[in-house]
Amino acid sequence: MDERRTGWVLIIVLVGQLVYLAIQGARAGETRLEVFGLRLLGPMARGVASIPRSFAGAREEVKLRGTLLEENRELRREVRELRLRLLRVTDIEGEMLRLGAAVRYPTPPAGRIRAADIVYVDHASWLRTLVLYTGEQPARVNQPVLSPDGLVGRVITVAGPYAKVQLITDLAASVGGMVLRTRRQGVVRGGGRGSGGLELDYVPLQADVRPGDRVLTAGIDGVYPRGIPVGVVLSVANGGQLFHRIQLAPAVDFGSLDQVYLLEYPAVPQSVKEVRPGANP
Amino acid sequence: MQILKLLAAITLAALVHFAGMRLFPSFGQAVDVFLVVVALHGLRGNSLSALLVGLLVGLLQDSLSGGPFGLYGFADTIIGYVTARLAQRLVIQRATGVLAVVSFSSVLQQAILVALAFLLLPVPEPPSPLWAAVRAAGCGLVGVAAYVASSHWRRTAEVRRRGRMSKLRLG
Numbered sequence: 001m002d003e004r005r006t007g008w009v010l011i012i013v014l015v016g017q018l019v020y021l022a023i024q025g026a027r028a029g030e031t032r033l034e035v036f037g038l039r040l041l042g043p044m045a046r047g048v049a050s051i052p053r054s055f056a057g058a059r060e061e062v063k064l065r066g067t068l069l070e071e072n073r074e075l076r077r078e079v080r081e082l083r084l085r086l087l088r089v090t091d092i093e094g095e096m097l098r099l100g101a102a103v104r105y106p107t108p109p110a111g112r113i114r115a116a117d118i119v120y121v122d123h124a125s126w127l128r129t130l131v132l133y134t135g136e137q138p139a140r141v142n143q144p145v146l147s148p149d150g151l152v153g154r155v156i157t158v159a160g161p162y163a164k165v166q167l168i169t170d171l172a173a174s175v176g177g178m179v180l181r182t183r184r185q186g187v188v189r190g191g192g193r194g195s196g197g198l199e200l201d202y203v204p205l206q207a208d209v210r211p212g213d214r215v216l217t218a219g220i221d222g223v224y225p226r227g228i229p230v231g232v233v234l235s236v237a238n239g240g241q242l243f244h245r246i247q248l249a250p251a252v253d254f255g256s257l258d259q260v261y262l263l264e265y266p267a268v269p270q271s272v273k274e275v276r277p278g279a280n281p
Numbered sequence: 282m283q284i285l286k287l288l289a290a291i292t293l294a295a296l297v298h299f300a301g302m303r304l305f306p307s308f309g310q311a312v313d314v315f316l317v318v319v320a321l322h323g324l325r326g327n328s329l330s331a332l333l334v335g336l337l338v339g340l341l342q343d344s345l346s347g348g349p350f351g352l353y354g355f356a357d358t359i360i361g362y363v364t365a366r367l368a369q370r371l372v373i374q375r376a377t378g379v380l381a382v383v384s385f386s387s388v389l390q391q392a393i394l395v396a397l398a399f400l401l402l403p404v405p406e407p408p409s410p411l412w413a414a415v416r417a418a419g420c421g422l423v424g425v426a427a428y429v430a431s432s433h434w435r436r437t438a439e440v441r442r443r444g445r446m447s448k449l450r451l452g
Contacts, residue, residue: 006329010362013336014355021351021401037344041295045345048299120299120345124307126398126406129347170347171404255306 030141030157034164038131042162045120046133111225111265113146116163123167123254130165134262139163142223144263150229150251151175151217152260165260168230169197169250176220177230182208185218188230191247198231198248205244209236215248225265287322291338294318310412312419313387315342319357320386320420321427323364324373335361349401356393360386376425383424387417 024031099105116139120131130153132139138158145152145165153173157164166173170190177188177200186203203209213233219226231248239245294314301308315338323331339357343350364386367373373382391413398405408416 003328006332006362009329010332010358013332013358017336017351017355017358021349021355021397024349024351031350033340034344034350037341041341041345044292044295045299048296048303051300051303120302121306122302122309122345122347125310125346126408127346127348127352129345131345164344164347166347171406172402 034157035159038157038159038162038164042119042131042133042159045131046117049117049119111263113261113263116145116260116262118257118260119162121254121257123169128167128170130167130257130260132163132165132260132262134161134163136161139262144224144228144265146228146261146263147252147257147259148261149253150231151224152252152254152257154223155262167254169254174221175224175230176218177215178218179203179207179209179233180214180216181210182213184209185220186246188215188248197250200233200246200248201243203244203246204242205238207244209233209244209246211235225263287334290318290322291315291341294338295341310408311415312423313390313416314423315339315353316357316360316387316390317383317420317424317427319361320364320383320424321379321431323361323386324368324379324382324428326365326368328362328365328369331361331365332358333361335359348398352394352397352401355397356390359393360390363389376429379428380421380425384417384421387420388413391416 114137116132116134118130119133120129122129130145132145132155138160139155141155141158143155143163145154151168153165153167153170155163156166168175168188168190173190175188176185178185179200184203184207186200189199189201191197191199200209200215211233215230215233217224217226217228217230229251231250234247234249237245294317297314298309301312301314305311319331319335319338322334325331335357336354339354340351342353342357346353364382367382371378373379391408395405395407398407
């Protein structure tokens with residue numbers, strides 16, 4: 001093919017891609033090509049992820065065996081303490097359920113969790129991402145992803161046993177959050193590299209927020225349930241005429257993640273989200 | 282045969298990328314092995330094949346990245362075409378030439394990605410200039426290493442083939 005025709009092919013391919021990008025931006029969902037690519041690369045990523053991190057890591061593992069006895073003793077003590085604490089918490093939970101039943105307060109479902117292996121993570125670049133291997137039972141789009149420390153993000157693409165996760169530190173991500181101490185609600189957004197990783201927006205200037213305050217999910221976004229740790233307030237500044245400018249440190253250290261948990265939580269149906277005030281049910 | 286070689290190169294690039302990311306979390310920022318495959322394929326000089334390979338490899342990379350699907354596809358299509366056109370006009374046989382072309386491809390890719398980010402993303406976050414420079418240097422070095430290795434492999438295969446041919450003639 002001569003260069004003139006190749007030039008036309010280039011223009012057609014580029015315009016086609018631009019249109020595809022624009023349509024995709026308007027729809028904001030997973031695409032078939034993306035699912036196909038993830039299905040193709042997922043097994044390779046999983047294969048590489050199953051290899052030990054390094055020979056140094058393996059040597060470190062052998063060294064660690066020497067300290068296992070001491071660590072085991074420490075963990076047993078911690079388990080005893082946690083069991084006692086669990087007894088107290090179970091007691092309080094039972095009391096709350098009884099009180100809730102007395103005033104007919106509908107308790108939200110707790111939701112089961114299941115583990116998923118991380119096969120690929122890129123938290124350093126500007127297009128952050130995480131790919132999970134979820135096994136035979138596939139994940140669901142918008143399913144919350146947690147670690148023992150707090151909220152990681154939500155599933156955005158599912159390709160068979162593989163799922164791509166949008167991290168909460170992503171610039172396009174947002175989570176309904178609340179300050180634990182004062183119950184003041186706001187919107188947590190990914191802050192990019194410039195901030196501490198997260199920002200809490202739409203908290204009015206008169207609200208009491210201090211560095212060190214813990215921020216949890218508020219359960220108002222229809223995706224995440226209430227009460228999952230999101231981060232800790234790093235700094236509070238005057239962000240303008242109405243709102244604070246609050247920077248948060250994420251509760252999760254994304255650099256050390258190797259396993260996460262998918263929360264089986266029934267998201268608010270789209271039909272309910274889209275209902276207009278005053279419309280007939 | 283060419284397609285098989287190309288598929289092997291893409292598979293190898295994916296494996297190197299996954300292994301690199303596992304060992305060094307910033308590997309993806311420092312080196313783009315997928316771009317190296319596109320640029321080296323473009324150096325063969327077939328612009329149509331180069332732009333299609335750029336599209337394919339870019340879309341594969343998009344399925345791993347967190348941005349809108351098609352960002353890398355768009356950028357790598359242009360990279361493939363531009364490198365092929367450069368190879369048609371310039372004689373690039375030395376390692377320094379390959380280093381320059383692959384590094385230039387990396388800079389061009391970053392520029393296209395930033396432009397697309399500003400066009401399509403609500404809050405664009407362009408990569409830092411320092412990391413862009415590191416990435417250009419990293420891609421250039423990996424490109425040279427791959428070019429030298431493939432040239433050496435090709436020469437060795439040619440010598441072996443000639444050896445076999447001369448034995449056949451003598452026999």
